Amino acid sequence: xxxxxxxxxxxxxxxxxxxxxxxxxxxxxxxxxxxxxxxxxxxxxxxxxxxxxxxxxxxxxxxxxxxxxxxxxxxxxxxxxxxxxxxxxxxxxxxxxxxxxxxxxxxxxxxxxxxxxxxxxxxxxxxxxxxxxxxxxxxxxxxxxxxxxxxxxxxxxxxxxxxxxxxxxxxxxxxxxxxxxxxxxxxxxxxxxxxxxxxxxxxxxxxxxxxxxxxxxxxxxxxxxxxxxxxxxxxx
Numbered sequence: 001x002x003x004x005x006x007x008x009x010x011x012x013x014x015x016x017x018x019x020x021x022x023x024x025x026x027x028x029x030x031x032x033x034x035x036x037x038x039x040x041x042x043x044x045x046x047x048x049x050x051x052x053x054x055x056x057x058x059x060x061x062x063x064x065x066x067x068x069x070x071x072x073x074x075x076x077x078x079x080x081x082x083x084x085x086x087x088x089x090x091x092x093x094x095x096x097x098x099x100x101x102x103x104x105x106x107x108x109x110x111x112x113x114x115x116x117x118x119x120x121x122x123x124x125x126x127x128x129x130x131x132x133x134x135x136x137x138x139x140x141x142x143x144x145x146x147x148x149x150x151x152x153x154x155x156x157x158x159x160x161x162x163x164x165x166x167x168x169x170x171x172x173x174x175x176x177x178x179x180x181x182x183x184x185x186x187x188x189x190x191x192x193x194x195x196x197x198x199x200x201x202x203x204x205x206x207x208x209x210x211x212x213x214x215x216x217x218x219x220x221x222x223x224x225x226x227x228x229x230x231x232x233x234x235x236x
């Protein structure tokens with residue numbers, strides 16, 4: 001019999017993680033982080049009135065980085081963005097380990113939609129000039145940016161201004177989809193308030209296991225037959 005090392009998928013790990021090191025220089029995520037950090041956030045900050053009372057708010061730059069990163073991955077709903085902030089290490093690095101809930105995300109987009117359109121179209125244009133945009137990015141509903149975007153969106157200042165307006169319309173569409181998903185009653189069923197630990201999420205995990213077991217019969221049969229054949233061939 002084979003002597004195999006023992007494994008435990010449920011063991012806890014304490015790993016030293018430097019969030020800043022998760023953003024690789026020259027990537028879309030690193031560029032997004034760099035550009036937003038350099039920008040003046042006063043157009044967003046002036047809408048806050050909690051300087052004398054109320055809880056501290058999430059910095060606008062954190063919200064922008066998280067939302068735009070999620071958009072680039074085709075994640076276009078506040079509940080899914082909330083979950084990404086908890087699970088995805090790149091998202092955690094961009095959000096500096098902050099985890100805004102879906103209500104906060106939805107409110108931020110609703111309150112700042114016009115400013116977000118302007119900012120994101122400028123950032124998208126800049127990232128495209130750096131050849132960081134591919135046809136697989138920003139695809140929530142099957143619409144993709146052209147694979148030859150770098151060639152199509154290069155040109156004079158006047159041409160780039162016109163293309164920026166097209167990009168603004170594209171970002172506007174993403175925001176519209178985002179807001180429509182948030183209003184859809186079915187969106188609430190996508191995810192309840194996110195629970196961080198596997199133990200707290202027992203109900204959802206058990207449902208997923210039952211669903212997998214129901215549909216995994218053919219795979220198990222195939223693998224069993226394959227192993228029987230391989231075993232018979234080995235004995236020969």
